[in-house]
Amino acid sequence: MNPHPHQDPAPPGGHTPAQARGRRRRAALLDTAVTLLAEGGFAAVTHRAVATRAGLPLAATTYYFASRDQLLAEAFAQLVQTELATTRAWITRHGLTALPDQIAAADRRRQLGLWELYVHAGRDPVLQHIARRWTDGCVRIIAETLGLPATDTRVRLLYTTVSALWLEHVVEQRPLDQARTLLTHALHHATGPHPPATGDTR
Amino acid sequence: MNPHPHQDPAPPGGHTPAQARGRRRRAALLDTAVTLLAEGGFAAVTHRAVATRAGLPLAATTYYFASRDQLLAEAFAQLVQTELATTRAWITRHGLTALPDQIAAADRRRQLGLWELYVHAGRDPVLQHIARRWTDGCVRIIAETLGLPATDTRVRLLYTTVSALWLEHVVEQRPLDQARTLLTHALHHATGPHPPATGDTR
DNA sequence: GGCGAAGTGGTACGGGTGTGCCAAATTTTA
DNA sequence: TAAAATTTGGCACACCCGTACCACTTCGCC
Numbered sequence: 001m002n003p004h005p006h007q008d009p010a011p012p013g014g015h016t017p018a019q020a021r022g023r024r025r026r027a028a029l030l031d032t033a034v035t036l037l038a039e040g041g042f043a044a045v046t047h048r049a050v051a052t053r054a055g056l057p058l059a060a061t062t063y064y065f066a067s068r069d070q071l072l073a074e075a076f077a078q079l080v081q082t083e084l085a086t087t088r089a090w091i092t093r094h095g096l097t098a099l100p101d102q103i104a105a106a107d108r109r110r111q112l113g114l115w116e117l118y119v120h121a122g123r124d125p126v127l128q129h130i131a132r133r134w135t136d137g138c139v140r141i142i143a144e145t146l147g148l149p150a151t152d153t154r155v156r157l158l159y160t161t162v163s164a165l166w167l168e169h170v171v172e173q174r175p176l177d178q179a180r181t182l183l184t185h186a187l188h189h190a191t192g193p194h195p196p197a198t199g200d201t202r
Numbered sequence: 203m204n205p206h207p208h209q210d211p212a213p214p215g216g217h218t219p220a221q222a223r224g225r226r227r228r229a230a231l232l233d234t235a236v237t238l239l240a241e242g243g244f245a246a247v248t249h250r251a252v253a254t255r256a257g258l259p260l261a262a263t264t265y266y267f268a269s270r271d272q273l274l275a276e277a278f279a280q281l282v283q284t285e286l287a288t289t290r291a292w293i294t295r296h297g298l299t300a301l302p303d304q305i306a307a308a309d310r311r312r313q314l315g316l317w318e319l320y321v322h323a324g325r326d327p328v329l330q331h332i333a334r335r336w337t338d339g340c341v342r343i344i345a346e347t348l349g350l351p352a353t354d355t356r357v358r359l360l361y362t363t364v365s366a367l368w369l370e371h372v373v374e375q376r377p378l379d380q381a382r383t384l385l386t387h388a389l390h391h392a393t394g395p396h397p398p399a400t401g402d403t404r
Numbered sequence: 405g406g407c408g409a410a411g412t413g414g415t416a417c418g419g420g421t422g423t424g425c426c427a428a429a430t431t432t433t434a
Numbered sequence: 435t436a437a438a439a440t441t442t443g444g445c446a447c448a449c450c451c452g453t454a455c456c457a458c459t460t461c462g463c464c
Contacts (some may be wrong), residue, residue: 017440018439018440018441019441025441056442056443057443058443058445059444060442063442063443
């Protein structure tokens, strides 16, 4: 049932609430953290801001999360998961060529927050692990769409193009026309008549 | 003489020192800012940290730079410029295929700082302008190396691969082997027998 | 020389931060 | 029901931040 085989087993630290209301509150805090991250970058994700926005007392954040870092890490994980799911859904509905439209339609600030945390993961082993999950997830989506193994060079190559164009658009806000063209070319290369990439069978 | 035609004409705000020592100090502050950025991300670039590290009084930072944002922006510009120059030098010496080696040899934290600011540029129009310069610079290097116009689809496509692999390596620290393979393939596509930029294969 | 501008550096203010503390309220268990 | 565990929320501490202020020194120039 669950399409996500490797979930966080149980993030340590902080209190894992045993009561229903507590679980709801914890989730609300996490959602709020993601929202704030999107709105103002991860500098905006402070205990106070999250608690206030969620309509909860300040101490709630320190109660459910061992530290700000942990809050951020879990928010990142959630963001990765939801974005992956959204993208997968869009692509299975509209195909890979429609990805620019998805990018255009998506909440830019949210993407920005995702990439912010992604880069930040380069300094934090915990976040790094989640960042890898993001990359792997994207690759897997492409692989499944193309019906190729995730290790196929063509898949990996296509992913780099998608990824770079995505980031570039989110950051630099250039017109999407060129991105569309490039993606089409890249797709053609990946699905085209070439059999050259032939896989690392591993 | 100057190989960089579009320099910052004169960053407004802050004092542009008229005396030699002042200019040296300003430059030292900027260098220190870049160093701190590399060491601890841009949250570590504070007035106090920069001043202390540079061996200057706190007020020096506010004297030479109108605000922290301006300091950060100029540090970003400098980082972009030096990294671009380094990369260009490396590639003209060793060729595009050696790029993974350059990436491996480069100061990872410095790259991390660059990408951090790059993503941050998505929220700040001033930085966004510099971010575009970074992308354009990379594309131009590739175009010159390949002897193609910077608008060529193959160039742009190759850039996306390079860029994504670069970021991925810096953030996720995966082994470089696969990146090397991918880059080789991408290069082959770009320089290969195809004339695909306009007319599609055969 | 002297004098105005440029540069210097010590200090202070107001504000926001993460987090620890602890008594009260609430829920679960016995 | 009573007792125990969990959850709550108000508060305060210590710290660091950006920046303004201002007496002081040094420099460029007439």
